[in-house]
Amino acid sequence: MQQHLLCLLHNEINAQNFINYWEQMKKTIVFLLIIMTISLISGGKDYKQKPVLRFNQEGKFKIVQFTDVHFQYNSYRSDSVLVLIKNVIAREKPDLIVFTGDVVCSKDTRQAWLSFSKVLIEAKIPWAIILGNHDIEYELTGKQIMETIVGMPYNLTINGPENIAGNGNYILNIQSSSSSKPAALLYCFDSHSGFHPRTNLGTYEWIRLNQIEWYRNQSIKFTKKNGANPLPALAFIHIPLPEYKEIIGKNTTVGMQQETVCSPDLNSGLYTAMIESKDVMGVFAGHDHNNNYIGCLRNICLAYGNATGRQTYGDIGRGARVIELTESERKFNTWILKLYECDREKDIWISTNDNERRYFVAYPDSFAGKQE
Template sequence: MKKTLILLLIWVVTLHSEAYGQKQFTFKDGKFKIVQFTDIHWMPNSANSSQTTTTIQSVLKSEMPDLAILTGDIVTGDPALDGWKSVISIFENAKTPFTVTMGNHDPEHLIKDDMYDLLLKSPYYIGDKGPKDIMGMGNNVISIYNSKNDIAALLYCFDSNDYTPENNYGHYDWIHFNQIEWYRKQSTQFTQNNGGSPIPSLAFFHIPLLEYNNVVGRETTFGKKLESGVSSPTINSGLFNAFIDMQDVMGVFAGHDHNNDYIGMEYDIALGYGRVTGTDAYGSLERGGRIIEIFEGKPQFDTWIVTPSGNEDTYHYPSGITSFDEKTMTYLPAKNVKPKAQGVAYTYYEGKFKMTNQVTSGKKVKEGNMRNFSIKEAPIKDHFGYDFRTQIKIPEKGVYRFYTISDDGSKLFIDGQEIVDNDGGHSSRRREGKVALDAGFHDLQVLYYEDYMGQELEVGFSSRDILETSLPDEILYIPEKIAPKDDN
């Protein structure tokens, strides 16, 4: 009997340590998969709750995530305690670890202390009530370890709170300064422990940031925007600025706006919505979840929406290229050339240009070859232009994003097609475009001009597997005439 009790005690302690807040998450085969469920809006006495359960179970079964993150508005009806027990049981039955961030509607039905007291009893709940001396509850950071048992990724969970105490500050509350200070301290310590290198991180909370407005309509934004706006706070708390300062957060994922599921880039940080999950929540989108798959040792992730009907297209961070691009874009064939000398051919002109199409009509001063795109050798500071030509060796078939940063105007062409339009007189500015390319050589041309006051040119690219970089010397070749096709 005594031996049986000891074994039972060992089993309980093991279960608690493996599936409770002490669980150590690790990358599996270089990947870690997260599912975000948002706006479950569980109504304990609603007949629709069974359909919500089916949605969650379907996603968990098809994706088998390592962790589920519930980003708020989870139980929005009474008796709320019964509702929370029902939601928790879904993840316990699936044996899926999960964590929770609060939404604005959750504390309307049950105080946060009671919610977390219940959550902490589950052997599959990850996290705790969070620091007592900062705003909200459940502010936590979850570590993911690599094969060497080092922390290789972080998941920051914030309480975005609920409503403003005074109407003149808008309707929805925000993530407050002491929460941001907590994040900065955590991030600083993790970075210091990692030899000064920021650890790739993601952030999760319910109410979207004000900056979500900025990515609407951008070429790099993907997904559905069916809401009339973004239901963010009107106060900018500075959290996004903190993410930029700390240089660790790759992506932010929120809920709250049920008819939005888009994701876009703001200063190299992805701002994304989850997919509404609950049948009793408003909105016309098919219920489901968002998958985020991060990669060991890389500041990269893939993300897609999954529903009982199947998976939607994948968004690749940080390139912003999607599987929809890869399936639908027309691929430009490689040139049948075999250039031998690396570099860029250029022709230098002088004149008062206002657009790039005027450059080659200017006074031709000199021509030659250089290692890469550069305007540093221009003999005068103003009123000049360049026609750069090279053949770029694309390593593998795929969709590529090219950019120029220039002062003043620039345009980039590949195989005669305009890809980047950064034309006209302006101070330093970035513009980009994407193109589908077969592996091999492609003609690349850049037209650039400098009018007056400041001069700059940078040319770069990225792909789903290449982090953004200026074009490296080793893939640029002096153009040669097209070689005759091989008979075989």
């Protein structure tokens, strides 16, 4: 009897080992299929040469900002968000797509990133990723995420200098319509994560001093090369700067503000560095799903994107922000697209059939002579 029981137990263990092995094999097969699909989509071309960003012949450059997608692998809700992204891309035909954090928040994290990226590769439009506080809470570190996505077709994301904090601190150079000369810059920053548990330093980490020093040095370099004239620039982050609180209630601030600004408690001075460097015209963030407002503080716009994901809190709708730069001028237009009504708890996802450019702002004209 004892021998019989041991035999049954041994068989049960073998069966469980087989189940575990098969589950792992299924993940591996899916992973390989995704890799093969990406290879087929890219047509087997050599994409070591990254796409060149350039103003068009009309002197315009259009960026679509998606934020807080919170993509989950093998989820019908996330699949419906991919449809939203495809529709915005087809409608706006942007020159660049920027995701400002909390992009993939999923188990099977590597497969999730590969699955998510297929839509962008198929679009054949340059794209860039900034990490959010939730991206690094699953199975991959920030560095491992970068190792997964950097070098994908049409992807301009860079891990950034190893000697400064974070992953994904980099600059995108937009060339002139008539030459290879830089005409505008896009600064991308890793705004890190939150403190778990909360400490007396606050809830969220801050932009590190070595990141700010890196920005200042890069700005000085580009300004010097441009005959001592700062190039028009934008900045993209995930967690908003503390200064976002200062534009609430101003008569020139437009858009929805339905939650507290969840910024670091400690202000490390990135905004001040931008004031002194005189290149950044606007900062674009995500993180707070019930905010999509934009305002101006001392000639720098502070703006939220519009939350995109279906599996996130928030009830102001789902969509994107569009930004259109003008060559050789410190000018840009920006607006919100609201494509879906959304309620995660009630599983509401209803198309708005709305083509309106909501909360349209023309910088600097919308703020000239009106700032308090």
